Amino acid sequence: AQKITQTQPGMFVQEKEAVTLDCTYDTSDPSYGLFWYKQPSSGEMIFLIYQGSYDQQNATEGRYSLNFQKARKSANLVISASQLGDSAMYFCAMRGNSNYQLIWGAGTKLIIKP
Amino acid sequence: GAVVSQHPSWVICKSGTSVKIECRSLDFQATTMFWYRQFPKQSLMLMATSNEGSKATYEQGVEKDKFLINHASLTLSTLTVTSAHPEDSSFYICSARSGGGEQETQYFGPGTRLLVL
Numbered sequence: 165a166q167k168i169t170q171t172q173p174g175m176f177v178q179e180k181e182a183v184t185l186d187c188t189y190d191t192s193d194p195s196y197g198l199f200w201y202k203q204p205s206s207g208e209m210i211f212l213i214y215q216g217s218y219d220q221q222n223a224t225e226g227r228y229s230l231n232f233q234k235a236r237k238s239a240n241l242v243i244s245a246s247q248l249g250d251s252a253m254y255f256c257a258m259r260g261n262s263n264y265q266l267i268w269g270a271g272t273k274l275i276i277k278p
Numbered sequence: 279g280a281v282v283s284q285h286p287s288w289v290i291c292k293s294g295t296s297v298k299i300e301c302r303s304l305d306f307q308a309t310t311m312f313w314y315r316q317f318p319k320q321s322l323m324l325m326a327t328s329n330e331g332s333k334a335t336y337e338q339g340v341e342k343d344k345f346l347i348n349h350a351s352l353t354l355s356t357l358t359v360t361s362a363h364p365e366d367s368s369f370y371i372c373s374a375r376s377g378g379g380e381q382e383t384q385y386f387g388p389g390t391r392l393l394v395l
Contacts, residue, residue, distance in 0.1 A: 199383070207369055209322075209386035255321060259382070264310055264375055266384060268321045 166191045168258050170269035177246050178277050184231070185241040185272050187256035197259040198239040199266065200230065204252040212254075215239055251276045280306045280376040284387030291362055292395055299357045299390045301372030307352035308374035312384065313345075316369045328355040362394045 167190040177183040189198065200212040215223045215230045223230040231240040243250055256269040281304040289297050301311055309330045314322040326347050327335040334347035344366075346358040355374075359366055371389040375382060 197382070201386075207316075207371070207389040207391070209371060209373070209389075211383055211385060214383060264382070265312070265324060265327065270321050 166193070166258060166260050166267045168256050168267050168269035170256055170272050172272045173270070174273040174275070176275050176277055179248060180245055183243045183246050183250075183274065185243075185254050185256075185274065187239045187241065187269060189237050189239060189256075189258050191237075191258065191260060193260045198230070198232070199257040199259070200228070200239075200241045201255045201257065202250075202252045203255060203271075209255070213241065246276050248276050248278060250274060280304075280374070280383075280385040282372065282374050282385050282387040284372055284390055286390060287388060288391050288393075290393045290395065293363050294361055297359045297362055297392060299359075299370055299372075299392075301355045301357070301374070301387050303353045303374040303376075303385075306374070306376050308355075308376065309352060310375045311349060311355040312373045312375075313347060313355075313357050314371045314373070316371060316389075318369075322371065325357075330355075359392065362392070364394045367392055367394045 169188045196217045198215045202210040213223050213225045213228045213230050215232045222232050227244045229242045253271045253273050255271045257266040259266050283302045285300045311328040313325045315325050316322050324337050325340045328347045328349040330349045330352050336342045349355040369391050373384040373386045
């Protein structure tokens with residue numbers, strides 16, 4: 165069965181510091197995709213970054229990068245130079261090869277302190 | 279990125295009434311849309327997969343007669359909560375598939391907060 169695990173229910177980080185949000189996954193599919201979404205208090209889900217299982221390089225999008233370690237089945241999100249506006253819930257998700265649905269982690273609440 | 283709209287953003291209704299929520303992909307065509315429900319401080323729970331031109335696929339435990347889904351076009355899916363009750367109060371959010379193959383991504387609408395009195 166496919167599963168996403170986010171072990172950090174909440175994190176406090178000082179503004180301008182880098183932060184790593186953990187995500188581990190479990191799947192038997194040879195091909196899969198990993199996603200990170202941000203959900204601010206307004207409720208919208210904002211797509212941040214995508215990593216394909218066959219991608220050789222770690223994905224990067226601006227201040228976001230994904231530390232993909234396939235052998236360890238981890239896909240941690242790294243946010244560099246954190247900003248107050250980064251305070252939100254962050255969800256890791258996985259898409260399997262067998263269907264188009266996403267499997268979601270429980271989320272991590274990130275609070276950036278000024 | 280692709281834009282998905284959702285309307286209304288807030289609904290307050292009396293118990294027993296029906297509520298329709300619209301999900302639109304504004305700048306792309308979406309053959310598949312997804313409807314989620316989210317309780318406070320919890321992750322998203324997939325309710326159903328909406329396929330254009332065919333019946334929706336509901337997740338286990340989701341009443342199809344309670345939550346009616348219509349995907350009439352490549353840019354519009356609707357969720358109707360029929361005979362709503364207070365326990366249906368929740369945050370409902372839709373997403374639409376964009377792209378294909380490995381790069382396929384789900385883009386989300388802003389969500390609808392439903393409060394049933």
